[in-house]
Amino acid sequence: MKILRVADASFARDGVDLIAPFSLALDAGDATEVGQPTALAASIAARICAAIVRPTHGTVYVGEYETRLQPPQAKRMVGFVDASGFAGDVHALRCEVAFRSDVWNLDKAAAQARATQLLEQIGDGPYARGIVLALVADVALVVLDQPAKSFVKKVRRLVPEAAVLATLVAGAASAPREPALAAAR
Amino acid sequence: MNEFRATIAIVRRHIDRRFAIDWAMEFGIVAAIAYAFTLTFAHPLFPLAIASVLAAASAAERAHAETLRRVTFFAMPLYGRQLARAHAIAPALLALAIPLGYTLGAFARTHVFPAQLFAAMLCSALVATLVALSATFRDGARAWLYVVLASFAGPLVALPFVLLGTHGLALTYALGLITAFFALRAFGETLARYDPLPAL
Secondary structure, eight states, rough: OSSEEEEEEEEEETTTEEEEEEEEEETTTOOOEEESSSHHHHHHHHHHHTSSSOOOOEEEEHHHHHHHTTTHHHHHHHEEEOOTTTOHHHHHHHHHHHHHHHHOOOOOHHHHHHHHHHHHHHHHSSHHHHHHHSSOOOOOOEEESSOHHHHHHHHHHHHSEEEEEEETTTTTTTSSSSHHHHHHH | OOOOHHHHHHHHHHHSSHHHHHHHHHHHHHHHHHHHTTTTOOHHHHHHHHHHHHHHHTTHHHHHHHHHTHHHHHHHOOOOOHHHHHHHHHHHHHHTTHHHHHHHHHHHHHSSOOOHHHHHHHHHHHHHHHHHHHGGGGHHHHHHHHHHHHHHHHHHTTTHHHHHHHGHHHHHHHHHHHHHHHHHHHHHHHHOOOOOOOOO
């Protein structure tokens, strides 16, 4: 079964198209990149695939769940990393892990141990912390919003069975979006 | 998914140091207003209007709105109505500061404050808070419209108490319960329809 199926998904606000229709399909263990002309469009595409934003047109399925009709079920399968990552320090990260373990109904101690282990493997930095938070729960799809290339490889190594989708600003794939990301590289 | 555990986690996230400061400030301001004006404006509609306006303004406040709009909340595997219930608890607790503050201020001035008025104020403040929550996911005129609606909804549900006195309190609570139910549903719908776009 496909982990992610996007069919002609687009997003418009106030009659203005913010992203053009795009389609893709991902199996478990696959990784792909979605290029968009602007950072805003890339973020919207990532959020559409993570079931956070509903597409204006087209459909998105995460596993068997249509993101417009069953968003909680779809979100449960997704680990989403925002473009800015997680800005808090290590203490804030531990608090956030505790919060997520409550919301996702995970064992708190196991979640903290997993977060510590992931942080050791992936390195520190805002984006790395964002990835750690996304992977605290057992997810089938990891959506990375404008990551550095190295993070895609690291995530694939950490969760080889999960599908990985990364958005990028087309033509600026090698240029970091934020200084923090550059530092994280 | 354990909805209760998720709800408690979200409520605990909202109840932080800033929340405590806001609660104390709201309590103090309302107590000062009550102390200064309780003799001048003795009609029960005055404290009810104060409670509603302050509760609406507090619930729809921009910093609070920005907190609720964080993408973290929308990435959580919860339905809009579940998120709405969790988000509504902290503002409802904040709204408690208003009738409590007013009671303290008025009591300090007159050494008497009817418990029924406190109950009606509590009802007004909670209704205004829940109606105003829908403003947090709207901008501009539409957000203001919800604040105005909330400011009027509070005294309106308390109208039976104002007109009939103690005998109208039960009707006030019945109206308040119905209004609060629909306000919370509307907030849940607003949350379910909201698309958290990145601010770039």
